[in-house]
Amino acid sequence: MFSLESWETVNVLVFFPGAPSARLYSMETLSLQVLVDSLRRLLSLSTRELAQRSGITASSNLREWVRGLPSRLSPPRQEKVLSVVGLDREKGGLRPGLHRWTLNEETSGLVRPVLGTLGALPSAMTLVRTGPGLFSGQLLVLSREDVRILLMLQEKSLTDPERLARSLAGEAVPLREILLSPSEMSRLLDPEISLESFDSLLPPVHVSSGEWTFERLFERLWADGIDPAEAARRLGF
Numbered sequence: 001m002f003s004l005e006s007w008e009t010v011n012v013l014v015f016f017p018g019a020p021s022a023r024l025y026s027m028e029t030l031s032l033q034v035l036v037d038s039l040r041r042l043l044s045l046s047t048r049e050l051a052q053r054s055g056i057t058a059s060s061n062l063r064e065w066v067r068g069l070p071s072r073l074s075p076p077r078q079e080k081v082l083s084v085v086g087l088d089r090e091k092g093g094l095r096p097g098l099h100r101w102t103l104n105e106e107t108s109g110l111v112r113p114v115l116g117t118l119g120a121l122p123s124a125m126t127l128v129r130t131g132p133g134l135f136s137g138q139l140l141v142l143s144r145e146d147v148r149i150l151l152m153l154q155e156k157s158l159t160d161p162e163r164l165a166r167s168l169a170g171e172a173v174p175l176r177e178i179l180l181s182p183s184e185m186s187r188l189l190d191p192e193i194s195l196e197s198f199d200s201l202l203p204p205v206h207v208s209s210g211e212w213t214f215e216r217l218f219e220r221l222w223a224d225g226i227d228p229a230e231a232a233r234r235l236g237f
Helices: 032-042 049-053 061-064 074-082 108-118 161-169 182-188 195-201 214-225 230-234
Strands: 009-014 026-031 095-103 124-130 138-144 145-155 177-178
Touching: 026 032, 026 108, 032 061, 032 108, 049 061, 049 074, 061 074, 095 195, 108 161, 124 161, 124 182, 124 195, 138 161, 145 161, 145 195, 177 182, 182 195
Parallel strands: 095 145, 124 177
Antiparallel strands: 009 026, 124 138, 138 145
16 A cells, blocks of 8 residues: 555566566566656656646656655645556555556556556456557557556557567466457547446457367457458368
């Protein structure tokens, strides 16, 4: 649980891909200020924009607080800053609901330290692809309990979503892939969509034994953009 009075630094412990499952590797420590600033960058907010949304008149005060001068911001202002970047003080982690983060070459390296700090490494991961439209990139959805993190990658992004997913959870959490139409993707990215409506737009997650089933085959064909007619043609029907 967050404590503005006592949180100096926190240890980031994560599983590394390929490492024995029983071992944990220690990463850098993130102070509360660095955590907040990392979330700001993932949300594509400037320091000035974060200050404005937090009701802070002088953005320089927020900038100085991030640099380690807590007296620059009163505790109520700090609480507001935490709320704006998506942190839930009572829960001690990310606020329940949807969190939209933008990935690029500058922010992709922030995801693992932030999630490790918050104890929010995903228990399920879905890579959503779509055809040409308003959003022609990819969407990596990280799920854990009542939190959904939407990692948005533009079409020309150099970040490999599959490699990123493996860096977060190794092979312990399977990465499923689905293909949505542009209109379905637009509904998925609606800023007003609720968590329940968001989940209803994605096919339910089924635990797989690794064996091929009709359901798993259908999901694979769908993810690869192969429609029933094309599948039938390839099978010689």
